[in-house]
Amino acid sequence: MAAIDQAPAPPAAGRPSRARRAAGQRDGFTPWRWLILIVAGVYFLIPLYAAVRFAGWGSFRSVIHQSGFASSLGLSVRLAAITTVITLALMLPTAVYVHLRLPRLRRLLEGITILPIVIPPVVLIVGLLQVAPGFLKSTPYLLALAYVVLAMPFAYRSIDAGLRAFDLKTLVEASNSLGAGWPSTLWRVVLPNLTTAVLSATVLTVALVLGEYTMASLDLYQTFPVWIVVFDQTSGPISVAASLLALFVTWLFLLAITMLGGRQARRTGGGEVALFSVARRDTGRTS
Amino acid sequence: MDELVAAEAPGIPPDPGAAATPAGGAVSLARGLRRAAGVVPFGVYMALGLIAPLIAVAIGAFQAPNGGGFTLSNVKTATHGVYLHGFSQSIQLSIIAAVLPGIFGLLIAYAIWSAKRGAVLRRVAITASGVFANFGGVPLAFLFIATLGSSGLATRWLADIGFDPYQHGFSLYSLSGVIVVYMYFQIPLMVLVILPALEGLRPAWREAAANMGARTWQYWRYVGGPVLMPSFLGCVLLLFGSSLSAYATAEAMTSGTIPLTSIQIGSFLNGNVLPGQENVGKALGLGLVIIIAVAMGIYVILQRRAARWLQ
Numbered sequence: 001m002a003a004i005d006q007a008p009a010p011p012a013a014g015r016p017s018r019a020r021r022a023a024g025q026r027d028g029f030t031p032w033r034w035l036i037l038i039v040a041g042v043y044f045l046i047p048l049y050a051a052v053r054f055a056g057w058g059s060f061r062s063v064i065h066q067s068g069f070a071s072s073l074g075l076s077v078r079l080a081a082i083t084t085v086i087t088l089a090l091m092l093p094t095a096v097y098v099h100l101r102l103p104r105l106r107r108l109l110e111g112i113t114i115l116p117i118v119i120p121p122v123v124l125i126v127g128l129l130q131v132a133p134g135f136l137k138s139t140p141y142l143l144a145l146a147y148v149v150l151a152m153p154f155a156y157r158s159i160d161a162g163l164r165a166f167d168l169k170t171l172v173e174a175s176n177s178l179g180a181g182w183p184s185t186l187w188r189v190v191l192p193n194l195t196t197a198v199l200s201a202t203v204l205t206v207a208l209v210l211g212e213y214t215m216a217s218l219d220l221y222q223t224f225p226v227w228i229v230v231f232d233q234t235s236g237p238i239s240v241a242a243s244l245l246a247l248f249v250t251w252l253f254l255l256a257i258t259m260l261g262g263r264q265a266r267r268t269g270g271g272e273v274a275l276f277s278v279a280r281r282d283t284g285r286t287s
Numbered sequence: 288m289d290e291l292v293a294a295e296a297p298g299i300p301p302d303p304g305a306a307a308t309p310a311g312g313a314v315s316l317a318r319g320l321r322r323a324a325g326v327v328p329f330g331v332y333m334a335l336g337l338i339a340p341l342i343a344v345a346i347g348a349f350q351a352p353n354g355g356g357f358t359l360s361n362v363k364t365a366t367h368g369v370y371l372h373g374f375s376q377s378i379q380l381s382i383i384a385a386v387l388p389g390i391f392g393l394l395i396a397y398a399i400w401s402a403k404r405g406a407v408l409r410r411v412a413i414t415a416s417g418v419f420a421n422f423g424g425v426p427l428a429f430l431f432i433a434t435l436g437s438s439g440l441a442t443r444w445l446a447d448i449g450f451d452p453y454q455h456g457f458s459l460y461s462l463s464g465v466i467v468v469y470m471y472f473q474i475p476l477m478v479l480v481i482l483p484a485l486e487g488l489r490p491a492w493r494e495a496a497a498n499m500g501a502r503t504w505q506y507w508r509y510v511g512g513p514v515l516m517p518s519f520l521g522c523v524l525l526l527f528g529s530s531l532s533a534y535a536t537a538e539a540m541t542s543g544t545i546p547l548t549s550i551q552i553g554s555f556l557n558g559n560v561l562p563g564q565e566n567v568g569k570a571l572g573l574g575l576v577i578i579i580a581v582a583m584g585i586y587v588i589l590q591r592r593a594a595r596w597l598q
Contacts, residue, residue: 033398037408040395040474044419047430047471050440054433090329097325105326111587112333118528118579119337122552123572127340129556130347149336204417213424213535218556225425229539232429240433243426251418259410 048247051240059241066238072227075140079223080209082144084202087155090148091201095159096190099168106160113156116149121214124149129219140221147209154204162197196260207250341576347569365570373546374574377531380462380547384469385527391470392477393519399478400485413482416475424535431468432540435459460541468536473526480525484518521589524582531579548575 063069098105116124128146129137136142168190175185191198213225222230224246232239348365351358364370399412434441435452436459445452457463488511496506534549548571555568 033402036394036398040391043474044415044471046441047434050434051430053440090332094326094329101322101325109326114525115337115583118525118532118583119341120532120534120549120552120572120575120579122532122534122549122556123344123575124337124340126552126556126568126572127342127344127347128336130343131339145336148332152333207418211424211426213539214553217535217538218553225535228429229425236429240429243429247418247426251414255414 048244051244055237055241055244059235059237060245063238063241063245066231066235068222068227068231069242072222072224075221076210076224079140079144079147080206082141083147083151083209084205086144086148087151087205088198088201091152091155091159092191092194092198093186095156095163096168096186099160099163100172109156110160113152115153117153121150121212122218125215125218140219140223143212143216143219143221143223144209146215147205147212150212150215151205151208154208155201158197158201158204159194162194162200165197166193168193199260203250203253207253210246210250344569344572344576347566348573349570350566352565361564361566361570362573364564364567365574369546370548370551370567370571373548373551373571374578376462376546377548377575378578380465380469381527381531384466384473384530385523387466388470388473388477389519389523389526392474392522393481395474396478396481396485400482412478416478419475420472420479425539427468427471428536428539431459431464431471435464435467460544462545465537465540465545468540469530469533472536473530476529477522477526480522481518484515484522487518488514517589517592521586524586524589527582528579531575531582 094109098109124146128142132142136145171189171193172185175189180189211225212223213229216223217226217229224242228239228242231242348361349357349359351360366374395412399409402408431439433439436442437453439459442452459468492510492514493506496510501509532549534553537545537547538550538553552568552571552575555565555571560568
């Protein structure tokens with residue numbers, strides 16, 4: 001209302017050109033947009049460049065021959081596999097169920113699953129070591145159970161975005177009315193539509209586990225990131241090379257998934273899942 | 288769980304409101320419980336993996352070491368001297384490392400979102416944000432040591448053009464350095480969480496404003512800004528929590544020389560403890576959780592206001 005009152009009445013001739021200008025600004029590449037993106041690009045790319053220079057090409061080749069590399073990476077990969085399996089087994093049915101039966105709980109679930117982003121892992125590991133039973137504390141796999149909690153925000157958001165990208169309710173009702181039972185509906189109707197979302201949840205979870213340092217170092221297990229820090233005492237360039245390798249591999253996976261997501265969206269005509277968000281699709285459906 | 292779903296599956300639309308007839312109170316309660324059964328595994332896991340450890344920390348904060356009785360000495364120690372200083376440093380760092388990336392992240396997100404023709408740019412930027420937002424910790428610290436460390440690449444470039452940051456009070460291993468490094472994962476996190484809010488801005492609002500003769504700044508001042516404000520503040524609070532709880536980056540970069548609360552808690556776990564103070568770490572942890580709980584409470588309220596516009 002205030003906008004209407006205070007806006008000076010424009011001369012009739014000026015009106016269309018202003019409207020056109022406003023519309024044009026939404027599409028075009030105005031200078032300030034370039035400025036922002038270039039500054040951001042510089043800030044994000046220079047450290048990568050500096051790290052590549054610092055490591056030198058030789059370090060990339062010799063990193064896999066270092067002592068402790070294979071065993072620490074092996075442990076991290078095992079933890080990543082266990083974490084991913086548990087996360088998906090827990091989150092997929094829950095998210096589908098909430099979407100279908102308890103849509104009111106969606107906001108609550110969103111709130112709960114954001115908690116691990118802000119609850120300090122340091123505090124979580126202190127408490128976890130306090131409450132965990134002894135047989136779990138003596139194995140590194142307690143970490144996998146804790147990582148499931150840490151991965152929750154990313155996994156839930158990916159799957160939630162995937163579920164919003166197609167008309168879950170209609171598909172499930174159609175499947176049920178054709179006589180398919182629940183297991184078959186989940187496996188043959190819901191899951192194929194969630195391929196991208198599941199992949200993106202998987203990659204984000206794996207990336208998280210492969211990069212997690214806080215809990216692993218305080219639980220005194222030498223996972224890959226812990227090894228990188230420890231090895232830094234021996235050779236700085238090789239540690240930096242290992243860090244960069246971890247980053248590039250994750251990036252490649254994520255890029256592959258976003259491209260796959262775009263292709264799937266074109267094929268099925270559904271919304272496009274991009275990691276956390278889903279591109280708006282006008283179906284008139286309210287959630 | 289499948290069985291429970293199947294029991295009500297045949298074409299009955301989930302309609303929570305219909306069950307609440309006065310006659311069927313008990314029936315609706317039973318149905319509600321049965322319906323909630325589907326989220327039990329998730330709930331149990333979260334209770335054991337997230338809530339129970341937090342409760343253990345809270346209890347431990349008020350316990351004397353070695354299974355002793357109730358005491359307030361942990362809390363007293365945690366709120367004095369170096370630990371009080373740690374809290375204040377942590378909060379200062381987190382405020383700056385939330386507001387600055389919040390503003391930059393919003394600008395970048397807007398630049399990405401409004402470039403409707405740049406579908407490729409959009410995809411690359413969102414993917415890159417996903418990677419960088421996850422890219423905390425150790426590798427990040429190493430990246431910046433190679434860049435802005437005392438003999439880093441960018442440091443030498445700046446020194447060559449006559450502006451050596453280390454001559455002007457900057458050090459990567461101080462609070463200002465940690466802030467620069469935190470921005471590296473905070474900005475992408477902001478981009479990811481604010482994009483959905485930007486997508487809630489209807490083009491029709493902009494067109495309506497333009498039709499009524501509003502200039503760009505007027506649109507942002509009276510329409511776009513007020514609609515975005517709750518989401519923006521909410522996201523900044525999220526960033527605040529995320530940098531308050533960050534540990535790995537600062538630890539790997541400074542080896543614990545900056546007194547941040549999260550690092551102090553870590554040093555208790557590493558066994559650097561004075562006798563009699565074993566549980567002070569838990570009191571510090573409780574303090575962090577309380578600060579974050581307050582921030583999250585505000586976040587929830589703001590999100591509720593934002594939801595009115597975004598639904």
